[in-house]
Protein backbone atom coordinates (compact mmCIF):
# COMPACT_ATOMS: atom_id res chain seq x y z
CA UNK A 349 0.00 0.00 0.00
CA UNK A 350 1.33 3.49 -0.89
CA UNK A 351 2.40 5.72 2.01
CA UNK A 352 0.09 8.62 2.84
CA UNK A 353 1.40 11.80 1.10
CA UNK A 354 1.79 13.45 4.51
CA UNK A 355 3.71 10.53 5.97
CA UNK A 356 6.87 12.63 5.71
CA UNK A 357 5.79 15.44 7.95
CA UNK A 358 7.26 17.74 10.55
CA UNK A 359 5.58 19.86 13.20
CA UNK A 360 7.73 22.68 14.49
CA UNK A 361 7.39 25.85 16.57
CA UNK A 362 6.97 28.94 14.40
CA UNK A 363 6.49 32.69 14.75
CA UNK A 364 2.91 33.88 15.18
CA UNK A 365 2.95 35.43 11.71
CA UNK A 366 3.62 32.03 10.10
CA UNK A 367 0.17 30.87 11.24
CA UNK A 368 -1.72 33.90 9.93
CA UNK A 369 -2.21 32.88 6.28
CA UNK A 370 -4.01 29.62 7.18
CA UNK A 371 -5.89 31.29 10.04
CA UNK A 372 -7.20 33.80 7.54
CA UNK A 373 -7.89 31.39 4.64
CA UNK A 374 -9.48 28.56 6.63
CA UNK A 375 -10.92 30.09 9.79
CA UNK A 376 -11.55 33.77 9.06
CA UNK A 377 -11.95 34.30 5.29
CA UNK A 378 -14.20 37.29 5.99
CA UNK A 379 -11.24 39.09 7.63
CA UNK A 380 -7.92 40.39 6.34
CA UNK A 381 -4.54 39.02 7.45
CA UNK A 382 -4.12 42.19 9.51
CA UNK A 383 -7.21 41.25 11.55
CA UNK A 384 -6.48 37.61 12.41
CA UNK A 385 -4.07 38.17 15.29
CA UNK A 386 -5.19 36.99 18.74
CA UNK A 387 -4.57 38.92 21.97
CA UNK A 388 -1.52 37.23 23.47
CA UNK A 389 -0.06 36.02 20.15
CA UNK A 390 3.20 37.80 20.92
CA UNK A 391 3.49 36.71 24.56
CA UNK A 392 6.79 34.88 24.95
CA UNK A 393 4.97 31.91 26.55
CA UNK A 394 2.53 31.48 23.67
CA UNK A 395 3.15 28.42 21.49
CA UNK A 396 2.61 28.56 17.74
CA UNK A 397 3.08 25.36 15.77
CA UNK A 398 2.91 24.58 12.07
CA UNK A 399 3.00 21.31 10.16
CA UNK A 400 5.04 20.96 6.98
CA UNK A 401 5.03 18.11 4.47
CA UNK A 402 7.41 16.75 1.86
CA UNK A 403 10.43 18.89 1.05
CA UNK A 404 9.14 21.65 3.35
CA UNK A 405 9.40 19.20 6.24
CA UNK A 406 13.17 19.17 5.68
CA UNK A 407 13.53 22.87 4.95
CA UNK A 408 14.37 23.91 8.50
CA UNK A 409 12.94 26.72 10.56
CA UNK A 410 11.50 29.74 8.83
CA UNK A 411 10.99 28.02 5.47
CA UNK A 412 8.13 26.26 3.68
CA UNK A 413 4.36 26.51 3.37
CA UNK A 414 2.45 25.23 6.40
CA UNK A 415 -0.24 22.59 5.81
CA UNK A 416 -1.66 23.06 9.31
CA UNK A 417 -1.36 25.46 12.23
CA UNK A 418 -2.32 25.82 15.88
CA UNK A 419 -1.72 28.28 18.71
CA UNK A 420 -1.84 27.74 22.46
CA UNK A 421 -2.06 30.70 24.86
CA UNK A 422 -1.79 30.90 28.65
CA UNK A 423 -5.35 32.02 29.49
CA UNK A 424 -7.74 31.05 32.30
CA UNK A 425 -10.81 29.11 31.19
CA UNK A 426 -14.40 30.40 31.23
CA UNK A 427 -15.36 27.29 33.21
CA UNK A 428 -16.93 27.18 36.65
CA UNK A 429 -15.35 25.33 39.57
CA UNK A 430 -11.76 25.26 38.32
CA UNK A 431 -9.33 25.19 41.24
CA UNK A 432 -6.23 26.24 39.28
CA UNK A 433 -7.37 28.59 36.47
CA UNK A 434 -3.97 30.26 36.27
CA UNK A 435 -2.50 26.97 35.03
CA UNK A 436 -4.87 26.59 32.10
CA UNK A 437 -4.16 27.30 28.46
CA UNK A 438 -6.36 28.04 25.46
CA UNK A 439 -6.05 26.23 22.14
CA UNK A 440 -6.89 28.53 19.20
CA UNK A 441 -6.47 28.87 15.46
CA UNK A 442 -6.50 25.10 14.75
CA UNK A 443 -6.65 24.49 11.00
CA UNK A 444 -5.46 21.96 8.42
CA UNK A 445 -5.42 22.70 4.68
CA UNK A 446 -8.42 20.86 3.22
CA UNK A 447 -6.54 18.45 0.96
CA UNK A 448 -4.35 17.36 3.89
CA UNK A 449 -7.19 16.58 6.29
CA UNK A 450 -7.85 13.17 7.88
CA UNK A 451 -4.16 12.30 7.62
CA UNK A 452 -3.16 13.02 11.19
CA UNK A 453 -1.89 16.59 10.69
CA UNK A 454 -4.36 18.11 13.17
CA UNK A 455 -3.58 15.40 15.69
CA UNK A 456 0.17 16.05 15.43
CA UNK A 457 -0.47 19.76 16.01
CA UNK A 458 -2.68 19.12 19.05
CA UNK A 459 0.02 16.80 20.44
CA UNK A 460 2.61 19.58 20.02
CA UNK A 461 0.33 22.10 21.74
CA UNK A 462 -0.39 19.73 24.66
CA UNK A 463 3.33 19.04 25.04
CA UNK A 464 3.95 22.81 25.15
CA UNK A 465 1.38 23.18 27.94
CA UNK A 466 2.85 20.24 29.87
CA UNK A 467 6.34 21.74 29.50
CA UNK A 468 5.01 24.97 31.05
CA UNK A 469 3.51 23.06 33.97
CA UNK A 470 -0.04 23.62 32.72
CA UNK A 471 -2.82 21.49 34.13
CA UNK A 472 -5.61 22.03 31.62
CA UNK A 473 -6.48 23.15 28.10
CA UNK A 474 -9.72 24.64 26.82
CA UNK A 475 -11.04 25.84 23.50
CA UNK A 476 -14.10 27.21 21.79
CA UNK A 477 -14.71 24.43 19.29
CA UNK A 478 -16.63 24.86 16.07
CA UNK A 479 -19.36 22.24 16.08
CA UNK A 480 -18.01 20.36 13.01
CA UNK A 481 -14.68 19.99 14.87
CA UNK A 482 -16.17 18.64 18.13
CA UNK A 483 -15.52 15.01 17.18
CA UNK A 484 -11.90 15.85 16.40
CA UNK A 485 -11.43 17.35 19.88
CA UNK A 486 -13.26 14.44 21.53
CA UNK A 487 -10.73 12.15 19.90
CA UNK A 488 -8.11 14.13 21.80
CA UNK A 489 -9.75 13.78 25.18
CA UNK A 490 -11.68 17.06 25.23
CA UNK A 491 -15.22 17.14 26.64
CA UNK A 492 -17.94 19.69 26.06
CA UNK A 493 -19.01 22.18 28.70
CA UNK A 494 -22.33 24.02 28.55
CA UNK A 495 -24.53 24.76 25.59
CA UNK A 496 -23.43 25.72 22.06
CA UNK A 497 -23.77 29.32 20.92
CA UNK A 498 -23.50 31.13 17.62
CA UNK A 499 -20.33 33.17 17.19
CA UNK A 500 -21.21 35.99 14.77
CA UNK A 501 -19.39 35.53 11.48
CA UNK A 502 -17.90 32.18 12.58
CA UNK A 503 -20.85 29.86 13.25
CA UNK A 504 -21.87 27.59 16.14
CA UNK A 505 -19.31 26.86 18.86
CA UNK A 506 -19.17 24.98 22.14
CA UNK A 507 -16.63 25.21 24.99
CA UNK A 508 -14.46 22.11 25.41
CA UNK A 509 -11.70 21.23 27.84
CA UNK A 510 -9.35 18.51 29.04
CA UNK A 511 -6.78 18.10 31.76
CA UNK A 512 -3.08 17.48 31.18
CA UNK A 513 -1.93 14.31 32.93
CA UNK A 514 0.78 14.91 35.53
CA UNK A 515 4.02 13.09 34.83
CA UNK A 516 4.51 10.07 37.10
CA UNK A 517 6.82 10.68 40.07
CA UNK A 518 10.45 9.68 39.38
Ligand SMILES: CC(C)(COP(=O)(O)OP(=O)(O)OC[C@H]1O[C@@H](n2cnc3c(N)ncnc32)[C@H](O)[C@@H]1OP(=O)(O)O)[C@@H](O)C(=O)NCCC(=O)NCCS
Nearest residue numbers: 442443444449450451452453454455477478481483484487
Ligand atom coordinates in the same frame (compact mmCIF):
# COMPACT_ATOMS: atom_id res chain seq x y z
C1 LIG B 1 -10.68 20.03 12.58
C2 LIG B 1 -9.40 19.89 11.74
C3 LIG B 1 -8.34 20.84 12.25
C4 LIG B 1 -8.91 18.44 11.86
O1 LIG B 1 -7.65 18.36 11.20
P1 LIG B 1 -7.13 17.02 10.54
O2 LIG B 1 -5.73 17.28 10.08
O3 LIG B 1 -8.09 16.51 9.55
O4 LIG B 1 -7.14 16.06 11.82
P2 LIG B 1 -6.68 14.52 11.93
O5 LIG B 1 -6.45 13.93 10.59
O6 LIG B 1 -5.56 14.47 12.89
O7 LIG B 1 -7.99 13.87 12.58
C5 LIG B 1 -7.91 13.00 13.70
C6 LIG B 1 -9.25 12.38 13.96
O8 LIG B 1 -10.20 13.37 14.29
C7 LIG B 1 -11.46 13.02 13.76
N1 LIG B 1 -11.91 14.03 12.82
C8 LIG B 1 -11.16 14.92 12.14
N2 LIG B 1 -11.93 15.73 11.40
C9 LIG B 1 -13.20 15.29 11.61
C10 LIG B 1 -14.46 15.71 11.12
N3 LIG B 1 -14.58 16.73 10.26
N4 LIG B 1 -15.56 15.05 11.54
C11 LIG B 1 -15.46 14.00 12.38
N5 LIG B 1 -14.27 13.57 12.89
C12 LIG B 1 -13.18 14.21 12.50
C13 LIG B 1 -11.30 11.71 13.09
O9 LIG B 1 -11.60 10.71 14.04
C14 LIG B 1 -9.84 11.67 12.75
O10 LIG B 1 -9.28 10.43 12.68
P3 LIG B 1 -9.62 9.40 11.44
O11 LIG B 1 -9.79 10.21 10.20
O12 LIG B 1 -8.40 8.57 11.39
O13 LIG B 1 -10.85 8.70 11.88
C15 LIG B 1 -9.70 20.16 10.22
O14 LIG B 1 -10.81 19.41 9.83
C16 LIG B 1 -9.96 21.63 9.89
O15 LIG B 1 -9.03 22.39 9.68
N6 LIG B 1 -11.23 22.01 9.84
C17 LIG B 1 -11.62 23.35 9.45
C18 LIG B 1 -11.21 24.38 10.51
C19 LIG B 1 -11.77 24.06 11.87
O16 LIG B 1 -12.94 23.79 12.06
N7 LIG B 1 -10.86 24.12 12.86
C20 LIG B 1 -11.23 23.91 14.25
C21 LIG B 1 -11.62 25.22 14.82
S1 LIG B 1 -12.28 25.03 16.47
